Amino acid sequence: MPTTTEIEHKLRESLAPSHLEVLDESAAHKGHVGARPGGGSHFRVIIRSDAFKNLNKVQQHQAVYKVLQAELHGNNGAIHALALDTGA
Numbered sequence: 748m749p750t751t752t753e754i755e756h757k758l759r760e761s762l763a764p765s766h767l768e769v770l771d772e773s774a775a776h777k778g779h780v781g782a783r784p785g786g787g788s789h790f791r792v793i794i795r796s797d798a799f800k801n802l803n804k805v806q807q808h809q810a811v812y813k814v815l816q817a818e819l820h821g822n823n824g825a826i827h828a829l830a831l832d833t834g835a
Contacts, residue, residue, distance in 0.1 A: 751790070754815065754826075758794060761814040766795040772830075788827040795834050807833040 751769040770791040799807045
């Protein structure tokens with residue numbers, strides 16, 4: 748199961764953000780499809796990075812998805828939902 752710390756670490760290493768917030772919003776989705784007891788299924792990421800310069804919003808999101816590919820597409824412990832705010 749991914750954690751906010753693991754997600755934050757990967758994003759910091761790959762995108763060197765000037766601002767990063769990783770919020771586990773799983774509790775707000777209790778009982779919904781994909782929600783797991785104990786969290787780790789629904790995340791919100793607020794990120795600002797120079798790596799996003801000259802990229803449109805879709806490309807910025809794709810850059811984040813690429814970094815978190817294993818967490819998004821893994822079988823056990825995969826992120827079910829990811830909300831992104833890249834400032835675009």
